[in-house]
Amino acid sequence: MPQYSVLERILFCNPFFISGKFGLKRKISGKTVLLTGASFGIGESLAFLLAESGAELILVARTAEKLLELQTKIKASGGKAEVFVADLTNEEDLEKIIGFLNSYPKDIDVFVNNAGKSIRRSIFESLDRYHDFQRTMALNYFAPVKLLLHLIPHLENTKGHIINVSAVNVLMIPAPKWAAYQASKTAFDQWMRAVAPELRKKGIITSNVYLPLVRTRMIAPTKAYDKMPAMNAAHVAKIIAGLISKRKGSYQPWWAFWGSLASVLFRTIWERTV
Numbered sequence: 360m361p362q363y364s365v366l367e368r369i370l371f372c373n374p375f376f377i378s379g380k381f382g383l384k385r386k387i388s389g390k391t392v393l394l395t396g397a398s399f400g401i402g403e404s405l406a407f408l409l410a411e412s413g414a415e416l417i418l419v420a421r422t423a424e425k426l427l428e429l430q431t432k433i434k435a436s437g438g439k440a441e442v443f444v445a446d447l448t449n450e451e452d453l454e455k456i457i458g459f460l461n462s463y464p465k466d467i468d469v470f471v472n473n474a475g476k477s478i479r480r481s482i483f484e485s486l487d488r489y490h491d492f493q494r495t496m497a498l499n500y501f502a503p504v505k506l507l508l509h510l511i512p513h514l515e516n517t518k519g520h521i522i523n524v525s526a527v528n529v530l531m532i533p534a535p536k537w538a539a540y541q542a543s544k545t546a547f548d549q550w551m552r553a554v555a556p557e558l559r560k561k562g563i564i565t566s567n568v569y570l571p572l573v574r575t576r577m578i579a580p581t582k583a584y585d586k587m588p589a590m591n592a593a594h595v596a597k598i599i600a601g602l603i604s605k606r607k608g609s610y611q612p613w614w615a616f617w618g619s620l621a622s623v624l625f626r627t628i629w630e631r632t633v
Contacts, residue, residue, distance in 0.1 A: 367589070371591075373597075376601045377600075383409075383412045384412040387412050387414045389413060389414075391416075391466065392471065394418055395473050395474035397416075397418035400573070401596060402473045404595070405600065406440070409600065409603075410436070411438065414439075415439045415440075416433070418430065420445075421446050443456055443459055447498050448497035453505055467510055467517065471524065472523045472524060473524045476499060476540070477540050478495060479537060481535075495539045495543040496542075496543045511558070521563065522565075522603070523565070523568065527618070528544075529545045529569065530615055530618075530619045564608070565608070567609045568599060569611035570595060571589070571590060572588065574590065598610050
């Protein structure tokens with residue numbers, strides 16, 4: 360685990376299902392993977408890892424320059440990647456992606472819902488910021504739901520896999536200042552868990568990846584996180600790749616259950632601390 364402190368090595372130890380490159384290549388080579396939020400952080404690391412293992416990638420993100428740079432690097436190393444520049448909070452862009460997928464010559468084998476928007480703000484600083492709640496719901500909930508309503512027939516054909524990159528705090532008592540973010544992430548988490556039994560009957564695997572802090576640009580604006588333990592994006596990419604390789608159901612840190620229990624038993628202290 361690169362660049363981890365001793366505490367981080369304990370908190371974020373490898374789950375048993377992480378595979379070597381051979382195991383991933385055997386499972387993913389030649390398969391088509393749709394990955395949102397692909398241009399930075401977890402998405403970028405995962406794109407390189409999957410391309411190296413022979414996946415055919417469809418990469419979606421807002422930042423055109425970074426997305427094209429990523430495509431160039433993947434192709435230069437012998438990988439395959441199509442890119443689609445889109446703002447997933449925009450209904451027109453969502454319709455364009457669906458149109459693109461309709462014309463794509465292959466069905467989707469794996470969909471990784473990685474795009475997300477995080478906001479940490481007191482409700483008293485949000486009284487004139489209704490758009491914060493609109494944007495987080497648009498990206499973290501409505502966009503993946505709309506994409507999946509289209510993708511489910513593809514995934515049924517391929518006996519495919521849906522992976523939702525979520526947050527460990529949806530398993531815990533809601534924390535102050537996270538109303539916009541946590542409500543939107545919890546909404547999609549509930550949606551995924553509600554449809555999972557129906558999808559499983561059709562051969563479609565669903566995985567939720569419940570992550571703690573990850574050292575990406577998403578948490579950079581919150582200076583309080585600079586010295587807090589956080590996962591490495593490349594490590595998260597390996598965990599997601601392991602879920603794809605083993606077709607496992609979920610990931611959460613080993614301490615998530617105890618954290619959830621503590622957040623209930625010590626709710627008052629939890630809320631004041633957080």
